[in-house]
Amino acid sequence: MNRLFPVAFGLLLLIAVTGCRTPYADTVTQVATIDALLAGVYDGTVPCRDLRRYGDFGIGTFDHLDGEMVMLDGRVYQVPSTGVVREVHGPLTTPFASVCPFLPTIELELATGTDFAAAQQAISDRLGNANGVYAIHLRGTFSRMKTRSVPAQTKPYRPLAEVAKEQSVFAMAEVTGDVVGFYLPPFVKGINVPGYHLHFLNADRTQGGHILDFAVKQAMVEIDPLDKLYLVLPEPPANVDLGKDRSQELHQVETSR
């Protein structure tokens, strides 16, 4: 009888290891939808630490819309509208976030002087498929970096397009750090942000935010092509109109400087 234990042990070890492997490779997992956030659904639903289940890399915001999230190497950083970055350890939750396990397979370098729009074009030219889903990481030094963050809100919540008018804007110069985010295809409209959505965190982990513009001094881009989108929907807000087209609001919120 005891002779069977090593065999059973080995078999179970195999099952445990293969069965417990993350099912989230090549998957961007998102909490809630951008249209709910645009409509003012700012109450956090998923603890930030639970995001690690789905990956080590991503972006989002926090309970009460309290700043911009950057997740890098499994650590979650909060860039509040005060600009004072902190690493998140406690029970803080998120109402909207997108994360993945980051396993890049494509690399390119951006030329000195490349600005935000030109960087997007260079990456798109390399990818060659506007219908793909990609996680994107830039590491480098930027001669200028312009970001924003949003102030924490109290109820009753106003729509994001109104709140974003009160955003803080941060201008950095000669800053080294990480750009973290995604390219998502046009058909995610209503669910997430079509196109490029990138957040920044400096190397000291003291400054960052949602990127409005930058100029590259030198930067390498790493890209992980994904092919699955996992949408985790919290208790759905029954009284929120998620039927209207919020593209214009989104464009305003994403790019207003």
Added chain:
Amino acid sequence: MNRLFPVAFGLLLLIAVTGCRTPYADTVTQVATIDALLAGVYDGTVPCRDLRRYGDFGIGTFDHLDGEMVMLDGRVYQVPSTGVVREVHGPLTTPFASVCPFLPTIELELATGTDFAAAQQAISDRLGNANGVYAIHLRGTFSRMKTRSVPAQTKPYRPLAEVAKEQSVFAMAEVTGDVVGFYLPPFVKGINVPGYHLHFLNADRTQGGHILDFAVKQAMVEIDPLDKLYLVLPEPPANVDLGKDRSQELHQVETSR
């Protein structure tokens, strides 16, 4: 040393059992997007038998748009435009399908005479949340049931709105069977079909299709509230415009009689 084996064995058994549990409970998994289908991307990408990984219940179509799919109790049925239903066993693939493990928690009865539109209203009244995701199963007898199916296509593929004009329509009377499908919220626009999308299969498994209309003789509705949407994206079609609003095309395709 050998005394540790039972403990390790027990621990590993626990890990194996919990770790291997399906990650797809409360999840509708879909292959590709409705907008790709509307654009004429009809080549199958995922074998129908692989859909069982994600659930036992669902709807969809087949390689070359060869008919309407009904998945019930883990079996996949094909309703081609000839109207002759067959159960799918071989390597047939799907370009678009939505499936879930069906575990209903809500039940209601539909009054005699209730038509398709009134049934949708009755279900919506019971659910009370247009932003939720629900798998829906009706079992019953219908004094009339009107369905359609679409003919298999050859390349170059035309858009679905054109192809649907050549649909076959089936009118059944005093028919007993199963209605299988989903209610999806408005924000899935571009990805899946917002609102009710239901297919029919009679009790003999000889007739069925995409439902255009019905009248209930007696029917029970079972509903499984879901809270996750898992979007499995095949090699994305680079040359297909997935940015345009295809809502009008979709409405025409879903409801044209």
